[in-house]
């Protein structure tokens with residue numbers, strides 16, 4: 001990477017931000033070319049970067065002066081303000097939040113699916129990446145769509161508490177310890193107690209709608225990503241907050257345009273570099289969150305078809321939400337944008 005390039009990681013202290021630093025380190029980006037930014041709360045916090053230390057700075061408009069690439073791992077409310085500021089300072093901006101996913105003027109990029117967007121002409125210098133669940137779903141559906149056509153996919157996403165960032169992780173830790181000591185905890189980060197519980201709600205509900213923003217996001221993002229290729233499978237389902245820390249599990253039912261035996265479906269999934277097929281259930285081999293940390297692929301297994309409805313394929317998948325589902329998309333998109341002419 002050109003030594004004049006400067007990269008700002010905004011939200012560097014968060015669940016996704018820390019993974020962004022780890023991915024940049026793996027890409028060989030030297031610490032001198034990085035600025036770690038967060039809110040005022042984390043000013044002067046020290047973050048490890050290989051053998052170096054990065055001191056976190058408070059984010060201000062001046063933070064983006066001379067920055068070539070701003071990777072935003074911030075809440076949507078902060079991204080809405082910071083992305084235009086970074087863009088005005090001349091930086092390429094990649095945002096991990098939901099702030100721009102519904103904005104037709106901001107390209108939605110899943111680097112393993114539509115990398116061509118990053119080299120094409122578009123208005124402005126901001127792009128955004130899909131949610132962790134959409135990343136997994138699009139990765140699974142893409143090879144099935146190519147081989148058989150896909151009508152729709154129904155999903156139950158079992159989302160670890162890190163989907164709610166550091167606050168979510170801290171809350172599950174505290175509630176679990178409290179409950180094991182006989183104390184009934186209060187809920188702060190989640191609408192109800194998450195310790196030893198399951199919540200059929202992840203994030204807020206849309207106004208006047210039975211769907212949560214998370215769930216509606218899957219439909220919207222799939223429509224944007226597949227829609228650009230002409231055929232949009234309908235994706236819908238339920239997001240469930242579960243009391244595990246990292247990794248999201250997805251129970252997925254895919255309606256194919258033509259019936260496919262399991263062997264053919266497995267072969268189609270194996271053609272994708274974005275996926276790893278772990279499917280030997282009698283040998284206890286299947287996707288599990290405990291296997292996913294740090295793995296850039298989405299794990300898929302438990303493939304089944306049902307004789308009475310042979311066009312339906314059922315499977316289970318797991319994605320590393322903070323890594324593959326957040327940080328890696330940010331870093332892969334950002335590094336490609338840096339290759340564009342200024």
Ligand SMILES: NC(=O)c1ccc[n+]([C@@H]2O[C@H](COP(=O)([O-])OP(=O)(O)OC[C@H]3O[C@@H](n4cnc5c(N)ncnc54)[C@H](OP(=O)(O)O)[C@@H]3O)[C@@H](O)[C@H]2O)c1
Nearest residue numbers: 011013014015016038039042073074078097165166321326
């Ligand atoms: N967690 C996931 O699985 C996941 C996956 C894909 C995408 N995302 C998206 O990625 C974003 C970050 O998620 P996360 O889970 O990493 O959240 P998080 O752990 O809560 O981290 C949020 C980060 O943003 C910083 N921040 C908050 N307000 C800020 C402001 N006004 N200015 C500058 N920095 C600010 C925080 O700094 P302080 O330390 O100072 O508070 C922290 O570093 C969210 O939009 C989320 O939807 C998350």
